[in-house]
Amino acid sequence: MERLVLKRKEFTLLQAFIYQHIGISLGDHKIYLVQARLAKRVTQLGLESFGEYYDYLVADKRGVELEYLSSLISTNVTSFFREQKQWEFLKSHLSSILAHTKGRLRIWSAACSTGEEPYSLAMFLAEHIPNFTQYDIKILATDVSPKVLKTALSGIYTHKACMSLDEKYLRKYFSPVRVENEACYRINDMLKKQIIFREFNLVTGNYGLFAQKEFDIIFCRNVMIYFDKPTQSTLVERFHTMLSKEGYLFIGSSEALTDMKREFKPRSASIYQKV
Structure with a gap:
């Protein structure tokens, strides 16, 4: 043929x-x-x-x-703890965020791909919040692709996918498993319980589903580069509406909210706070 x-x-x-x-x-x-x-x-x-x-x-x-x-x-290039400077920023501001939210934290990983981002968030919070399980923390993880969500839901990753992880994270938050005779790692159930995975299209999805929800942090990294300017603007306006007062929006290092200065103030590279 x-x-x-x-x-x-x-x-x-x-x-x-x-x-x-x-x-x-x-x-x-x-x-x-x-x-x-x-x-x-x-x-x-x-x-x-x-x-x-x-x-x-x-x-x-x-x-x-x-x-x-x-x-x-969809381009589903991802890894654990991408963009290290953003994690450093989150670490330095975590205590003030928790004080502001009174221990109730809602995070949206808005293009979670195969799950590395929301699981990184869960590991990060477990590592840096004393008595982590006593806090009211939920992470919503969505993606347009059912295929990548299937991997995310399984919480199972190959050795190659975990190469960027610090060894202590592998030992503490994963269990070794074999899948089709390949050595893999499975995320612990304690962290999986913090995350809700859902299929959602950021452009055509029904945002009425979020009517009663308010997020303290939204991660939407390396997604808006695939949208045209009107679509980007609409999406950012939706994020602004859905964020709590003084909530944070994390975007990709190659992205910027140059036309949104009145609604967000830049706090660091690719990190914005709701005004």
């Missing part, structure tokens, strides 16, 4: 579909990336072109294929 080639017209259709249903804004130069990521799926379905795949997506009223598409298009 000849190698599938994504024609410009087909790309334009998929580009619009992905923006409408997933919220990711793909520039015209992303045509080869989309071709590379979707070609295998098109072949698996027994389809002969990307145009047929687009028709398949539109005809799928249950949204099953949309979930699969989300997993293929």
